[in-house]
Amino acid sequence: MRIHNTLSGRKEKLQTLNENEVRIYVCGPTTYNLIHLGNARPLVVFDTLRRYLSYRGYRVIYVQNFTDVDDKIIARANEEGIDALQLSQHYIDEYFVDADRLGIMQADIHPRVSEHMNDIIDAVGKLIERGYAYEIDGDVYFRVRAFDGYGKLSKRSLDDMRAGARIAVDERKQDPLDFALWKKARASEPSWDSPWGAGxxxxxxxxxxxxxxxxxxxxxxxxxxxxxxxxxxxxxIAQAEAMTGKPFVNYWMHNGFITINQEKMSKSLGNFFVLRDILDKYPADVVRYYLIATHYRSPLDFDDGKLEEARRALARLKNSLQLAEEFIQGDEAEAAELDEQASAFLTEISSLEASFIEAMDDDLNTAMAIGHLFEMAHTLNSFLASAPRSEAGNRVAVFRALQTFRALGDVLGIFMKVDDEEKKAVEGLLDILLQLRSRARQQKNFALADEIRDILSEHEVRVEDGPEGSRARYEKEPDASELVELLLAIRGRFKAEKQYDQADWVRDRLMDQNVIIEDTREGVRWKFADA
RNA sequence: GGGCGGGUGGCGAAGUGGCUAACGCUGUGGUCUGCAAAAUCACCAUUCACCGGUUCAAAUCCGGUCCCGCCCUCCA
Structure with a gap:
C-alpha cells in the first residue's frame, strides 16, 4: 500500500515497523461539545483505513485520545458552573453514542489527558533536563530553537514563522514561537501538582x-x-523527538476540510452541523458514504443536497445487495457446475475486486474504489437479469459474488444493517400492506393498490412489483405506529363498505403481529401486545 | 505578506505523459410493468480555468495570467 506522507509531501510505500502490524494514533476530539460533521470526517476516514488494513491482513493497533483538559472545556464548565472533568466525561459519553451510530470501531485504547498527569509531568521534567524547555514563574515552555527539525512537517522555517506571526508575543518567552508545555494554575481552573507548582x-x-x-x-x-x-x-514532533532522540512517526496522514458553501466549517465560525442532527435525518451508512465518496485529502463541501445524492447513490449499491440475496434465497450451500456465462461473471467480479484493492492501495482512494463497487453492482445486476435462478450453478455464482461484494462494502462501512425489534415489527406490518395490495391487484382493484403504494410512498417506502411478488424498500425506517394506523384506516373503510371478510382479514393479520385491536363505541383502540 | 493545495460535463467526483476522460446523481429514448418503481440496454465533455512552451504524444510536465480554498491564532 502507498500512503501520502505529509512529512515528505509524497506518496510512499507503507513499510511497517513490525511485519503485518500497524500502529496508528489519531487525534481525537476535545470534549466540550457534541461532535460535528467536521469531526466525523477523520473518524470515518481513519476507521476506513483501519478496516482496510485489517482486510489486507494487518494486525492494527489503534489509539485515539480524548483531550479532556483544555481551555475551552474549562471555560464551558465555568459558564455552566460544573466541574471541568465532569463536563468532559459527559461529552466523552456522548462521543461514544455518536461514534457507535456511525459504525466507528472503538480504538484499542482511548487515553485521556487527565489520566496521564504523571507521565506528562515526567516528560516535561525530562525536556527541561535536556535543555529543550525552561521554566518561568510556574510556566514551562518548549525552546523551539533547540530543536533542529522544527518546521519539517509544516514545511516552514522558523524565520518565516516569526515574520508572519500574528500572535501576541509573551515577552517572557525566549522566542516568540516557544510554546507552553505546562501552564501555571489560575483561579477556578483544575490543576495538578508538579515540580513547578500547581498547573x-x-x-x-x-x-x-x-x-x-x-x-x-x-x-x-x-x-x-x-x-x-x-x-x-x-x-x-518537537516534543517527542527531543525526548527520545528517535523519529517519532513514519507516516503522517491528514484529511482535508469540510466546507459549508465554500467556507470552512468550524466551531469558532459557528457554521457547524452537529453530527447527531445529521444522523437523525440520514442513515449512518449514507453519512459514511458521503464522507468517503471524495478522496480524504480533498476538501468536501456540504449541504443537504449532498446527503440526498449520497442516499440515492448508496441505494443503488444496496439494491444490488438485496437483489442478489433474493436470488440465492438460502440455496447457496449447494455445489453445482457453473456454465460459461456464470464463470465469466465470476471472473469479472474477481477482476473488479482486484481493481478495488488497487485503488485502496493507492493512498486510500475510496472514490475510485467506490467506482469499482458500482461496476460490480452493474455486473451483478446484469447477471441477475439474464441468468435463470432455476440453475443451481447460477445461484452458487451469485452467492460467491455476493460474498465479495459485501466484504468490500463492509471495508468501507457502507452496508450497515439495523435489525432490532422495531425493524421486525415494521417488516411484519409492511408485509401485511403488501399482501393486501397483492389481493387488490389480483382482483384488479388498482385504485386500492395504487392508494396503498401512494400512502407508503409518503412514508418514504417504495413499493416494487416483480414477477415473483412485491417488496417494500426504504432507507429510513417508517414508524410502526403510523403503519398500524394506516392499516386500521383501510380496515375501517372495508367495514364501512360492509366487506367484513376483508376487514377481519386485516384484523387477524395485525393480531399475528401482536397488535391488539379493540372496537369501542368511540372508535378503534389498539396497542402492541408486548408494549 | 509567507507557506500548502486546487480549478475536469447540468451537478458531484476520479484520472497526473499515450487505449473510447472512471464512477455516481440528474436528464433523454427503448425493454419490462395494469400503471409505476427497480432492473436492463442505449445516449449525454472532440474536451480538462486561460495563454504560451517542452514532447512523436499533455487534463497530466514547464513558464506566465486569472480565480478559489486552507494554514501561519483555538479548530478535525
Missing amino acids: RPGWHIECSVMSTKYLGETFDIHGGGADLIFPHHENE
Whole structure:
C-alpha cells in the first residue's frame, strides 16, 4: 500500500515497523461539545483505513485520545458552573453514542489527558533536563530553537514563522514561537501538582506522551485533520523527538476540510452541523458514504443536497445487495457446475475486486474504489437479469459474488444493517400492506393498490412489483405506529363498505403481529401486545 | 505578506505523459410493468480555468495570467 506522507509531501510505500502490524494514533476530539460533521470526517476516514488494513491482513493497533483538559472545556464548565472533568466525561459519553451510530470501531485504547498527569509531568521534567524547555514563574515552555527539525512537517522555517506571526508575543518567552508545555494554575481552573507548582499541561504535550506510551517511541501512522499540521503536530514532533532522540512517526496522514458553501466549517465560525442532527435525518451508512465518496485529502463541501445524492447513490449499491440475496434465497450451500456465462461473471467480479484493492492501495482512494463497487453492482445486476435462478450453478455464482461484494462494502462501512425489534415489527406490518395490495391487484382493484403504494410512498417506502411478488424498500425506517394506523384506516373503510371478510382479514393479520385491536363505541383502540 | 493545495460535463467526483476522460446523481429514448418503481440496454465533455512552451504524444510536465480554498491564532 502507498500512503501520502505529509512529512515528505509524497506518496510512499507503507513499510511497517513490525511485519503485518500497524500502529496508528489519531487525534481525537476535545470534549466540550457534541461532535460535528467536521469531526466525523477523520473518524470515518481513519476507521476506513483501519478496516482496510485489517482486510489486507494487518494486525492494527489503534489509539485515539480524548483531550479532556483544555481551555475551552474549562471555560464551558465555568459558564455552566460544573466541574471541568465532569463536563468532559459527559461529552466523552456522548462521543461514544455518536461514534457507535456511525459504525466507528472503538480504538484499542482511548487515553485521556487527565489520566496521564504523571507521565506528562515526567516528560516535561525530562525536556527541561535536556535543555529543550525552561521554566518561568510556574510556566514551562518548549525552546523551539533547540530543536533542529522544527518546521519539517509544516514545511516552514522558523524565520518565516516569526515574520508572519500574528500572535501576541509573551515577552517572557525566549522566542516568540516557544510554546507552553505546562501552564501555571489560575483561579477556578483544575490543576495538578508538579515540580513547578500547581498547573496543567499545555495543549500539545499529551499527544506526544500518550502516543509513545502506548505505541512506542517510533510508530507507523499518525493521523488527524489538516489544521493540526501546525502547530499541533509540528509541536508533537518537537516534543517527542527531543525526548527520545528517535523519529517519532513514519507516516503522517491528514484529511482535508469540510466546507459549508465554500467556507470552512468550524466551531469558532459557528457554521457547524452537529453530527447527531445529521444522523437523525440520514442513515449512518449514507453519512459514511458521503464522507468517503471524495478522496480524504480533498476538501468536501456540504449541504443537504449532498446527503440526498449520497442516499440515492448508496441505494443503488444496496439494491444490488438485496437483489442478489433474493436470488440465492438460502440455496447457496449447494455445489453445482457453473456454465460459461456464470464463470465469466465470476471472473469479472474477481477482476473488479482486484481493481478495488488497487485503488485502496493507492493512498486510500475510496472514490475510485467506490467506482469499482458500482461496476460490480452493474455486473451483478446484469447477471441477475439474464441468468435463470432455476440453475443451481447460477445461484452458487451469485452467492460467491455476493460474498465479495459485501466484504468490500463492509471495508468501507457502507452496508450497515439495523435489525432490532422495531425493524421486525415494521417488516411484519409492511408485509401485511403488501399482501393486501397483492389481493387488490389480483382482483384488479388498482385504485386500492395504487392508494396503498401512494400512502407508503409518503412514508418514504417504495413499493416494487416483480414477477415473483412485491417488496417494500426504504432507507429510513417508517414508524410502526403510523403503519398500524394506516392499516386500521383501510380496515375501517372495508367495514364501512360492509366487506367484513376483508376487514377481519386485516384484523387477524395485525393480531399475528401482536397488535391488539379493540372496537369501542368511540372508535378503534389498539396497542402492541408486548408494549 | 509567507507557506500548502486546487480549478475536469447540468451537478458531484476520479484520472497526473499515450487505449473510447472512471464512477455516481440528474436528464433523454427503448425493454419490462395494469400503471409505476427497480432492473436492463442505449445516449449525454472532440474536451480538462486561460495563454504560451517542452514532447512523436499533455487534463497530466514547464513558464506566465486569472480565480478559489486552507494554514501561519483555538479548530478535525
